[in-house]
Amino acid sequence: MARVIFMGSPAFAVPTLDALIGAGHQIAAVYCQPPRPAQRGKRFQPTAVQKRAEELGLEVRTPVRLRSEDEQSAFAALGADVAVVAAYGLILPQPVLDAPRMGCINVHASLLPRWRGAAPIHRAILAGDEVSGVTIMQMEAGLDTGPMLSRAELRIGRRNAAELTDDLAKLGASLLVDYLADPASSPPEPQPQPHEGVTYAAKIDKAETRLDWSLPAEAVERQVRAFAPAPGAWFEHGGERIKLLAAHLAEGSGVAGQVLDEALTIACEGGAIRPTVVQRAGRGAMSPQDLLRGFAIPAGTILP
Template sequence: MRIAFMGTPPFAVPTLAALHAAGHEIVAVYTQPPRPAQRGKKVQQSAVHHWAEEHGLPVHTPKSLKSPEEQEAFAALDLDVAVVAAYGLILPEAILDAPREGCLNVHGSILPRWRGAAPVQRAILSGDGETGVTVMQMDAGLDTGAMRLVGRTGVDDKTAGELTDELAAMGAALMVRTLSDLHAFLPEAQPDEGVTYAAKIDKSEARLDFLVSAVQVERQVRAFNPMPGAFFELDGERYKLLAAEVIHPAGTVPGAAPGTTLDDSLTIACNPGAIRATRVQRAGKPAMDAADLLRGRAIPQGTRLA
């Protein structure tokens, strides 16, 4: 098929690669413009941009698709379909309507649950037992389009990074399967019940809140690994908590205020319960096991973490 691909982060790359490997004619790749990134603020291409250039695919980086000029250029591509995966720009109706088969989106949840920007993190934070990928026929709404194919997987104890990688691979396979026979996977309207919205993650959410249960704190650790990284502060220094285990899931720890260490092994009181840090990263330092951290930086019992 004659395809335009539209995506930006690493999540989108497996779908682009799978379409390329399947022999589809990818006539254009749309991605977010290069932007300053990381500490040095060096301008960097998106993951999709980098992959597309490496494989000789033409790349377009408009800041918006709202102008008549951009819409006319898109229509002139004479597309069978556009495939979208975490592109990050709103597609006007003129873009949605231009390809003969419309625009298909790889969305990282089982719709209608977790429409919106951060479905993987919200699924973990909410304690969902299952999530997945929906291949959706896009319309003008926010992830409201009809579904063509759905894949499922357990959330289990996966981090957001691990789950995102799994869903990216699943979405790539589902999209290739969908395009193999669009008439076999006809659009089906989303259910009216069960709609939830996955709001964009705010960096302030990554500060650990020990006033909630140990189970919820551990979910917060996994949901924000690798980005933006759940953290606590001690003596004005930020420590990212990359992995933790629930020690006391429900019982209140006598005499321990939430956020207080219960021993010298970085076991932290919550409300209720307690967690034990297993993987930690100090600011500007590499990640390490908590035991290694504590050999060089003691955090004794009774220390209050912020």
């Protein structure tokens, strides 16, 4: 069994940490992003990985960056066989990449070289990809450019971002543990990433979460799934933002953004969508029927 430094922050990384422990690997320390103020109340909240690591009684380190010699020396002093990185969120300097005996291995939520970068799950849904997956990659200085050690596919179907994240997290955990399972065996040779098919998954900008009725209905429905449940795709009416947390394609046509009926079916540039779960600011998720009882959006309204 390996001595592992685990580096991850959001909920996506938690199944990998649990799987490493379940497989008998020794966790030398857990690195994650520092606690940050939550949206409500501005209280500092630890990351999902920090919470889980503390539940397990593991040493947690939350440096703001890893550039200082002191941080790099402290990392190297852990004497790890390997560092496993899953959505950590900080750039690893070369001395950190070089410190573990087997280097640093990344659990990345895409089929590299497609969707290198920060938001591969959201970008895959927005682009209408039929297939996503996980790549286990040997890390190097470039952004998700290292050689591939293992990979597995998963059909996206109608999953939203949260559902796809959960399923890819489980897939990645299993794939990583399988790769590390038997150090006595000879793992497959690392495969360089092909030069063809490289795409970059830029961080989601808040402006992208506003629903764009000028797009075909299929693209608008993908917007809903890509941002559900958070940050949430939204439209504005009566000075208030309404989030669409779930929707499906519907029959109907009209001016882009036109409300077509009393069920809140909305016309797009081509086709229409019908929301099934919505949310007003400061309130819980609800059906469109419940929304419309207290917040009128009559048929014929043109939503901006």
